Amino acid sequence: MRPMLATSADAERGLPADGERWAYEVKWDGWRVIADLGDGRARLWSRSEREITAAFPELAQPPNPATALLDGEVVILVNGVPSFTALADRIHVTDPRKARALAARNPATLIAFDVLRHDGADLMRRSWQERREVLEGLDPGGRWQISPVYDDVGLLVHATLEQGLEGVVAKRRGSEYRPGVRSSDWRKLAHRRVQSVVVGGWRPEINDRGTIGALLIGVPGDDGRLRFAGRMGSGLTAAGPQAELRERLGPLQLERSPFGDAVPRADAKGATWVEPVVVVDARHLGRTENGRLRQPVFRGIRSDLRAEDVRYE
Template sequence: MEPMLATPAAGPAELPRGPAWAYEVKWDGVRALADTTSDRLRLWSRNEREITAAYPELQGLAALPGALLDGEIVLMADGIPSFTALAERMHVRDPRRAEALAAQRPVTFLVFDVLRLDGIDLTRSTYDERRDTLARLALPDRVELSPVYPDGQELWEVTKQLGLEGVVAKRRSSPYVPGRRSPDWVKAPHRRTRTALVGGWREETNGSGRMGAVLFGARDAAGDLRFLGRAGSGLTGRRAAELQKLLVPRDNSPFDDEVPAVDARGTRWCEPTVVLDVLYLARNPTGRLRQPVVRAVRTDTDADPWEQQ
């Protein structure tokens, strides 16, 4: 089952207001569904890939009967979720390596919704009813209930001061609609992130042969791969080396629109199969991202469409 998705807001002024809405922190981590309906714990990513092996410290969730919980896996650093620290955990599938990382820097599962409990489907219940159900659960170690707040504007200011990712407004009377981007959930981030497909890479300018920048894009409604930009920031030596191993070379550009000559010069093209998480300020009128920074390779989600801001 795919999780319910929020509709993006342009900023805090676009967040819905009033008593019909509840507000939560937008956490900077990995979205996951925790499933115990088969009498064991299985963790599913947003694109329905199983990620259970990466997070052995969350096995306590198996004690919850016939449950399907929605939440965010985060790794805290000084009380703030660190996506950079979590990136090291995302792709680990070797049990011994996962156990070692869990002992060093354990994650927390911040649960914010319940779709099923004791085998009973709760998706048609209201948001308030589902949250009441969550509040009655005895949550295991490394699992916490994501708080709910009554004032979205106040939460916006607090999350900005603390360096958190943003705010999500949720209509109190709304059901849970799996796999849909619903206007009943509205998200407003302090900084923008998106996932994109790698279409090529360029070497460092010092002649080392190492990766110095990547070119990336997104598919539009017609399925064409369109150019979003080029980024070198965030490509540390280790991250660049790991990414370079994943790329499959090709002879020509995978982009269906024209890549500017200043970006295409010296580029080694690749098949657009690897998904990156990118942080950026805004998009210019042509759709290109301003000041993009590479954060991580993503296997837990698909690339966002071109239209996604």
């Protein structure tokens, strides 16, 4: 099952300020998961409906033996703040020994913020407030936590900004859970601009043909065609991302550009085109009128997303 998604808050008005009708939570910088709990075990599924249980052995046995289906976020905390970089090393792991070693070094935490099923009862048609009361009754403990809820959006926005957290999510207390739907009943405000993009090609370093010097990135339009969003070279120097990108992009070569619009000659020069299926995250300083990201910086590969999941934030 695919999780319910939030829409972006209005840039001028921000999040709705009404603690009686809305609840406010921290926007966690991690991997969105659906967790299926039963018989003292947990199975984890990514947003793209891929099972990732093997990557997180420390979450395989929740302290509470409840039977439930939870929506939440897997995070790795470094100095009390979620680290996307630390988490990116975990999501692709399938070897049990490697997963256990990584878990011992940087254990993950699952922060649950919704419950969709409990003891066989489907809760998705119930209000967020009713579901929240059931969730709080689970009291998981250990590496399983429940995301705190606040009723003062102004204080939470200030606190999350001050503490270097990703942002705030507002949820309408009377809203149902709508799987796979991006709903205005949930609204998010991000302090840092991050955009998921699809890789449509790459260019080598000038003096090293084997090293990826820049990615040619895009975002699917409403018609499904990939629209060019710019060239991203910053953030690609680390050995880990280089190796993984080469491994993923190597078998995907195309003879022609996969972009539905023209890629400027200066960006396309020397490019190797690839099938547009690999999704990565980019930090940026905003967008131009034609949809290009300003100064995009590579942040990590998003194995939990498919190309068709990507839209402009």
